[in-house]
Amino acid sequence: MHEAARDWFASRTWQSVEWTVADLVAAKGSRTVSVVLPALDEEATVGAVVASIRPLVGTLVDELVVVDSGSGDRTVEVAASAGARVVRHGDVLPELAPVPGKGEVLWRSLAATTGDVLVFVDSDLVEPDPGFVPALLGPLLLSPSAQLVKGFYRRPLDAADSGGGRVTELMARPLLSALRPELSGVVQPLSGEYAGTRALLEAVPFAAGYGVEIGLLLDAHALVGLDGIAQVNLGVRRHRNQPLTALGPMAAQVLGTALARCGVPGGPGELTRFVEVAGEWVPDSVEVEAADRPPMRELLVR
Numbered sequence: 001m002h003e004a005a006r007d008w009f010a011s012r013t014w015q016s017v018e019w020t021v022a023d024l025v026a027a028k029g030s031r032t033v034s035v036v037l038p039a040l041d042e043e044a045t046v047g048a049v050v051a052s053i054r055p056l057v058g059t060l061v062d063e064l065v066v067v068d069s070g071s072g073d074r075t076v077e078v079a080a081s082a083g084a085r086v087v088r089h090g091d092v093l094p095e096l097a098p099v100p101g102k103g104e105v106l107w108r109s110l111a112a113t114t115g116d117v118l119v120f121v122d123s124d125l126v127e128p129d130p131g132f133v134p135a136l137l138g139p140l141l142l143s144p145s146a147q148l149v150k151g152f153y154r155r156p157l158d159a160a161d162s163g164g165g166r167v168t169e170l171m172a173r174p175l176l177s178a179l180r181p182e183l184s185g186v187v188q189p190l191s192g193e194y195a196g197t198r199a200l201l202e203a204v205p206f207a208a209g210y211g212v213e214i215g216l217l218l219d220a221h222a223l224v225g226l227d228g229i230a231q232v233n234l235g236v237r238r239h240r241n242q243p244l245t246a247l248g249p250m251a252a253q254v255l256g257t258a259l260a261r262c263g264v265p266g267g268p269g270e271l272t273r274f275v276e277v278a279g280e281w282v283p284d285s286v287e288v289e290a291a292d293r294p295p296m297r298e299l300l301v302r
């Protein structure tokens with residue numbers, strides 16, 4: 001293991017949560033906290049995720065916002081009835097036509113919220129743990145240098161107790177070990193549950209697609225160094241696992257964003273896969289976008 005990564009892992013990893021919500025409320029002081037859930041067609045799960053965080057609103061959490069990515073189901077209604085403020089992606093920065101992607105809604109959430117600290121939680125969690133948000137906020141509110149805190153966990157895959165995090169294990173981890181070994185101590189570089197200071201998040205670009213997590217991690221490292229990053233054990237994280245075929249374009253976006261951040265030319269471009277049709281295999285090509293949205297601070301005059 002890279003020496004800097006080993007030292008960072010030893011000093012900036014919380015294997016267990018040593019604080020209470022009351023400790024965090026006391027440490028928070030005048031700082032404010034926004035929790036953001038990106039959502040695309042999550043009517044089946046978003047309600048329970050909102051409900052797992054809602055009890056913290058008014059004390060530790062100042063606003064709980066679901067940013068909808070253009071859902072075609074009842075995500076908006078379910079999220080609102082569970083107690084979240086719901087923002088549709090076109091409602092914020094309406095002068096900018098939304099582009100598809102998770103990073104797009106996370107980027108827009110910066111303009112739709114006011115918290116000094118933001119916590120991102122996926123809306124497709126299954127059996128969401130109410131401890132996730134307090135755990136993620138601990139290092140940020142209690143440790144002066146932390147600006148980005150990544151969650152890590154055991155990741156079930158469908159009915160199996162482990163095996164999740166397929167793009168993490170097969171793309172992100174090898175990428176980081178090759179291009180940024182200093183970050184090889186990050187247990188879940190693509191975790192969708194993480195917290196960051198607004199100062200950091202508004203200072204960096206957001207990859208509009210699934211490259212958002214790897215992009216933020218690489219940019220945080222470039223901007224604030226390893227000492228500005230921490231990670232905390234959240235236990236177990238179950239979520240709706242996409243089929244393997246859907247993870248090819250996701251992996252390509254992660255690759256494209258990571259290469260761009262590391263100054264390696266060559267974006268993801270076109271990804272060609274193959275499908276079997278009546279006993280024959282035929283190509284199935286898709287254009288993979290890895291475009292970035294600019295640092296929000298360049299748009300917002302505060």
Ligand SMILES: O=c1ccn([C@@H]2O[C@H](COP(=O)(O)OP(=O)(O)O)[C@@H](O)[C@H]2O)c(=O)[nH]1
Pocket residue numbers: 037038039040041042067068069100101102105121122123124192239240241242
């Ligand atoms: O264009 C998108 C794609 C995803 N998501 C949300 O981002 C989170 C993670 O996406 P997904 O579950 O597709 O990724 P996975 O967890 O399977 O890697 C979920 O809350 C999605 O609803 C979104 O808001 N817009």
Ligand SMILES: O=C(O)[C@@H](COP(=O)(O)O)O[C@H]1O[C@H](CO)[C@@H](O)[C@H](O)[C@H]1O
Pocket residue numbers: 102122155156157163164165166167168169190191192193210211212213214239240241242250254
């Ligand atoms: O970590 C991963 O490999 C992928 C896929 O997870 P699974 O194999 O379905 O458990 O999930 C993550 O990656 C996305 C891209 O960074 C994030 O946006 C998701 O929040 C995260 O779940």
